Amino acid sequence: MxxxxxxxxxxxxxxxxxxxxxxxxxxxxxxxxxxxxxxxxxxxxxxxxxxxxxxxxxxxxxxxxxxxxxxxxxxxxxxYVDLDDIFGGFGMGDLFSSFFGGNGGGRGQRARREGRDMGVGLRLTLEEVAAGVKKEIVYDRLAPCPECEGSGLAEGGKEVECPTCHGQGRVVTVQRTFLGDMQTATTCPECKGTGRTIDHPCPECEGQGRVPDRQRVTVEVPVGIRDGQQLRLGGFGEAGLRGAASGDLIVTCRIVPHEFFQRDGDNLHQQIKISIVQACLGAKIECEGIFEGEKVTVTIPEGCQNDQVVRTRGFGMPKFNGNGARGDMFTHVSVVVPKKLSKRERELLTKLAEEMGEEVTEQRTPFQKIKDAFN
Missing domain, CATH: 1.10.287.110 (DnaJ domain)
Incomplete structure (x- = not known):
């Protein structure tokens, strides 16, 4: 720049x-x-x-x-990091290539007048999916010409039958060979396969009724939408030729991985660490929910085991079209064993072992015992 x-x-x-x-x-x-x-x-x-x-x-x-x-x-x-894919990477340069190429149309085929559907990917966070969100998408497309309102006609202009193909949309050429006459049908270069031309075309769109443009559209993402689900916005795809129907914009929702939660349908999974005391006696652990400021109390049962899963009902993801209903939260528990113990903690655990009739191995060195004696 x-x-x-x-x-x-x-x-x-x-x-x-x-x-x-x-x-x-x-x-x-x-x-x-x-x-x-x-x-x-x-x-x-x-x-x-x-x-x-x-x-x-x-x-x-x-x-x-x-x-x-x-x-x-x-x-x-x-x-705008939401934009993921348009026609597999269709950008403004490709739109102009399509614009200069006219209406397309394969060999011997009548050109398509209706606009094509377009696809974009919209990246969303799990919090945005839970609360619902409006997102602005910016993309390039062939849009209705603002000068002629999509008609392709200049003032006083009108559509007429193509004089080259006489309305057929294709021309037939005959080539003489030693094997005989060979006929080849190709798309009419004058009308690009439509069979119609304009006597006074709009100078802005050159008679196509559409021009390359940058479109902005706001997408309202419903609460609880799943990864891969699509939203269809009617008429926001490629504009049709000379006022023909526009295609649709198909928005594919992609949910980025969350730092703490994993989604399974309408349920949420998380991991927390607890001490061996909490595992033995039970505890109530306060965690963050999926909504901003939401607090979830996870009840750890007495005698909780490592890798045990605790279910907290009603604190998962809001259900798609579920009128406020929510899934559940599943907490995967990891019991953390301390690597170092204080003298007091060791004494208490030793007494607990004696009370429960469990044998423990004395692993303290003579130097550690002398140190404990002085302490």
Missing amino acids: ARDLYEVLGVDKTATDDEIKKAFRRKARKLHPDVNKAPDAEDQFKELNEAYDVLSDPNKRAQYDRFGTIPGAAQGSQP
Whole structure:
């Protein structure tokens, strides 16, 4: 980011969000390697994309205006760490490649008009899943053109039958060979397989009715959602061609591992350590719950064994669509045997052993016995 980012986009520092978007699309169409064959076109497009990445984000833009750089950028920090995968890594550069390629369409096939579904992964903490949360996702997509409202038509424009393929969406060529005439059907290069063209296309989207854009959408994550469950946001996927239906955005929830708890369905598992006295006599241990400030009292039964599991009902995860119902908390107990004992502790345990009729091994050295005598 050695150059001024506003200069890279060709806008003033007072430019609005819409002006920044338009400037980016305008320059991207000139600099994208698919259309610009200059040796440095790829580097220029990358620089332009980086500038747009900063100036299209209100938080990043505010930091850049204040500091002249983005704090933490060198360490690769990202304000939006939720984004995991779009079309297997589909980014703005790929969106422009799709944009320049028109409507796609395989050989001899009519192009798809409806927008495709898009997928993103949303990372969540266990606390967020327990309480429910709203998350903002930022991603790139082909969005409805704001100038023509997705129609692809300029003022006074209309759709007409493609004069090249006569509405068929494909053209047939005949090649004469020594084996005879061979026919080949290919997607019409004029209408890109739609069978229709526009006499006066919108200059912003070049008649497609959609443009590469950066989308922000707030996702409301329901309480108790499971790892791998998906949320479908209708109409937030790829925009359709010239007003056709948009695809959906499919959000896959991924729950990051917790420091203390392990989730098993609606139940939570944790581990605690207790002393041999607590194991013998029983105890009440206060632990942190999954909610902020929540305290859970775990009742250790008398005679608790190492690796015993203690169940505390109603302190697990809230159930998905469970109207406030919760699972249980399972505490895995580890009995800790002290490695060192004071003289008094040793005496008490020795007496306990005698009372219980248990034999113990005297492992103290002569020097330790002399030391105890002086103490």
